Amino acid sequence: MRIMITGARGQVGRALQAALAGHELILTNRSELDVCQPQSVRAAIQDARPDLVIHSAAYTNVDDCARQPALAYRVNGLGTQNVALACRVAGAALLYISTNEVFSGDNPAGYDEWDVPRPINAYGRSKAAGEFYARSLLSRCYVVRTAWVFAAGGRNFIHAILARARRDGQVQVVTDEIGNPTFAADLAEAIARLIVTEQYGTYHLVNEGACSRWAFAAEILRQAGLSEAGNLPILSAQYQRASTPPRFGELRNNAAAALGITLRPWQEALADYLALAAS
Ligand SMILES: NC(=O)c1ccc[n+]([C@@H]2O[C@H](COP(=O)([O-])OP(=O)(O)OC[C@H]3O[C@@H](n4cnc5c(N)ncnc54)[C@H](OP(=O)(O)O)[C@@H]3O)[C@@H](O)[C@H]2O)c1
DSSP: OEEEEESTTSHHHHHHHHHTTTSEEEEOOTTTOOTTOHHHHHHHHHHHOOSEEEEOOOOOOHHHHHHOHHHHIIIIIIHHHHHHHHHHHHTOEEEEEEEGGGSOOOOTTOBOTTSOOOOOSHHHHHHHHHHHHHHHHOSSEEEEEEOSEEOTTOOOHHHHHHHHHHHHSEEEEESSOEEOOEEHHHHHHHHHHHTTTTOOEEEEOOOBOOEEHHHHHHHHHHHTTOTTSEEEEEOGGGSOOSSOOOSBOOBOOOTTGGGTOOOOBHHHHHHHHHHHHHO
16 A cells, blocks of 8 residues: 655654555655645645555644644644645545544543544644544545554653653652553554554554553553652642643543454553663
């Protein structure tokens, strides 16, 4: 398959390059292709003639999105509209990567693929707008929601916890934010399996199991051999930040599981990530 990837230099984009190595890949980054420029997006996709575009590029700093909601909507909402319209003209299918932050997080049971998005922050609203454009402009479209992504070489939650534990001997982490830690390599492998099915629709691809940020930090410290570092539980209300994440943001995988596509438990994925990071 001929596959174009937007945001190819990002955490997920790099993992996709590895997982899709058997396909013909066209990689694009912001410097060559700004998704906010409709004419350039249309020309790039028409010239490349991909069978599928995996739209991974996004404005991903959730706190910056809260400070600049119009820019978040422009990149994540309208940028996806540009990509979807260009796919329609070029006859390409689309896989749009979305987020658990499209949900409000007020349901302790978490979220299934059929639950109705109700975002509570600017990032979530902009990504939900992207979902709307992708689905309404294309019939051959996958929407893949994921969460709490970590990738080798990325500056992510694991990186931040380890750096702070080594520097200060302790970390303070919130107990009242729940999600699914997800290894970018596992997500990319699952996407590689999904795209050959042509079962267009909405999917939740996350590593198996959910936990609080605090429990995630505890496991990171344990597996990294830093259990002696303090892991002080705090509440979100005690942690000043611009964006408000969904409190109960667990995603449940029903739709991909029905196709036989499941991801391993996040603790196993974390062990592989730490081994890679150490090598
Ligand atoms: N990371 C997570 O925890 C997480 C969770 C749920 C869903 N997701 C979704 O997963 C996807 C990939 O995330 P990620 O973690 O790989 O993010 P990332 O590492 O921040 O990569 C995003 C990429 O998008 C590019 N980009 C930003 N604005 C652009 C624009 N206007 N035009 C073209 N490219 C642009 C960035 O380029 P520059 O580096 O040049 O800015 C970057 O390479 C995103 O759609 C995100 O919303 C991520």
